[in-house]
Amino acid sequence: MKFPTTFMAVYAGVVTALLGLVMGSFLNCAAWRMTHGESVAKGRSHCAACGHTLSALDLVPVFSWLFLKGRCRYCGERISPVHPLAELICAGAYTAVVLHFTISWETVEYLILVSLLFCASCADLYDYIIPDRLIVAGIVCRLIFVCLGGDVPAALLQTLIGGLSISLPVLLLVLVMEKILKKEAMGGGDIKLFFVVGLYFNCKVNLVGLLFACVCGIGAGLLSQRVRLRADRHIPFGPSIAAGWFAAMLAGGKIIDWYMGLFM
Ligand SMILES: [Zn+2]
Known part of the structure; x- marks a missing residue:
């Protein structure tokens, strides 16, 4: 557009x-x-x-x-x-x-999502917390926009599938890792944030978002090894999730088309 x-x-x-x-x-x-x-x-x-x-x-x-x-x-x-x-x-x-x-209405919805992701990132950076009220606001906002569109039952199903597409596998992986490592592998707030951002996109875009988030997380981790970014050297993952899905929001569709084009 x-x-x-x-x-x-x-x-x-x-x-x-x-x-x-x-x-x-x-x-x-x-x-x-x-x-x-x-x-x-x-x-x-x-x-x-x-x-x-x-x-x-x-x-x-x-x-x-x-x-x-x-x-x-x-x-x-x-x-x-x-x-x-x-x-x-x-x-x-x-x-x-x-x-x-x-x-467009899509722009309004994404601006609200960006605001929530931005606020969640700031809170995570300040105190390693992603406040539940931001999670709830993200879910409510998505539900409102689903209800404003057509074919609400189908859109609700798509939204739920999107929400679970990343958060559920990550949750299962984290539970297994915590059993093996016997320590916390990922904060509950991060998994809830995966669920909320997932609600706004289809599975393909969510996969691109996860990929970008991991790249950002690895980048932040490597940077923290070189530069003393924080006193405790513990890097919150919320900002990486926000950055990853923000990039996927803007470029996810194009990246998927390009990737699928490789096999055509
Ligand atoms: Zn002062």
């Missing part, structure tokens, strides 16, 4: 990027709050170090961080560059979805 004119594509891209920056800031903050026992809905944004309530000027995505040179305006404590980086990643992901799928 393509936008009718270049102007429309650029305009939609810019608006989406701005929306992505704002949503990135909100979702990153929501993930931080979920993993630090704070309410997502209540309470104004505050500095994590001094607790001072932040004004609107302190909350402009990316720009506030640049303007304040990466420090809190009130206590001078360093603010991690991870925050503006996360906002840029979310903006990039949103823009890629809109430019790829243009303006």
Whole structure:
């Protein structure tokens, strides 16, 4: 799918990027709050170090961080560059979805999925947790879009097959590995995330997503060996799942066509 004119594509891209920056800031903050026992809905944004309530000027995505040179305006404590980086990643992901799928219901559904994956990744990076409320939100969102489409029973079956296509084999594999290794092989949150992302795609795209996720996971693992990314060197798998399925969402269909073409 393509936008009718270049102007429309650029305009939609810019608006989406701005929306992505704002949503990135909100979702990153929501993930931080979920993993630090704070309410997502209540309470104004505050500095994590001094607790001072932040004004609107302190909350402009990316720009506030640049303007304040990466420090809190009130206590001078360093603010991690991870925050503006996360906002840029979310903006990039949103823009890629809109430019790829243009303006459609499918785009809305994928933007919601991307938001949930982004928030889950942030939470996993902060505290090795994929909050259950994100899992539930992902399932509910998919069910709503299934009900809005035609032939609901068939679509529901397809959705369930998609959800189980990766999560069930992975769950069985993990159970066997845990029996053999006698230690946790994979977090329950990761398996639930496999189920949720699987609901949105067919089995082929899910397989491509799993492949990409494994490549990302191996890449992150190798990187953590060379660079001390985290104090405990334990790398959460949630962001790799998100990145893998995001790539599959955009390129999965083309990759499957190319692969099948090799045998024709
Ligand atoms: Zn402060």
